[in-house]
Amino acid sequence: MTLETRGETIDIHGGGRDLLFPHHENEITQSEALTGKNFANYWTHCGLIKINGEKMSKSLGNSLTIRDALKMYNYEVIKYLMFSKHYASDIDILDSDFQLSERHMYYFYSTIKSMENFITSNNGNVKAEVLEDEIPNTIISKFEEVMDDDFNTSAALANLHTVFKYVNNIMKNSKKSNKQIVANTLAKILDDIKSVYKILGIFEQKPNEFLFNMKEKYLEKLNIDANKVEKQIDQRAEAKKNKDFETADAIRSNLEKDGIILNDTREGTIWDFKTLYNFN
Structure with missing residues (x-):
């Protein structure tokens, strides 16, 4: 054959x-x-795929099929988990590993959404002047370098975390820089990331869709009503407006006990899941 x-x-x-x-x-x-x-x-x-320390096999009855995994996790979350280990290494599949991969992908897509908003607001141009820092100018070459090293996908993902940490830092400190150049830099970074990491089959989804689906999953998992969360956020805003900071702080604390964290921005208060937000 x-x-x-x-x-x-x-x-x-x-x-x-x-x-x-x-x-x-x-x-x-x-x-x-x-x-x-x-x-x-x-x-x-x-390497071998293991389930809770044992080799996965039909004879042991501990097989996890791709079809079953996709019912529980987004396909990019599964890919992230697989690529976080070198192909020659054993991988022990635990629920906690999938959940960690979810948090990483949620962080990536949240950052990409922020990047897209910043680029749009400041007319970022991928072909215009960018910051001269090393990171935005070596994404492709570093990806090629680690992939040439026996398909070192785990190193490729580690590089990705370095890039996103840099991205969040320059967006946070954009007031101290030329916003146009920062926007151009973000546009170049996003373009380079998508051009090479598509090889691993990640970042194929629209950020809003990925984030929405993940939030829906965790709302159901934690048995939380999104409308009630929004209502409490409105009540907190009203309390702050009336300088009733004790009530405002109490609302924040109660939400945090339920696994919801609040982030006050110029555009208003954004809520997120504590489990997903604290991905480290």
């Missing part, structure tokens, strides 16, 4: 580390004895 579909030599042959001997060694022996040619140029032996 391989001869008919791939020819005498395969470029990349993948498989589980547990198949290296005897399965893959037998493939090499049989194929090269027949053709006299190198069977595969590169071998990528991936």
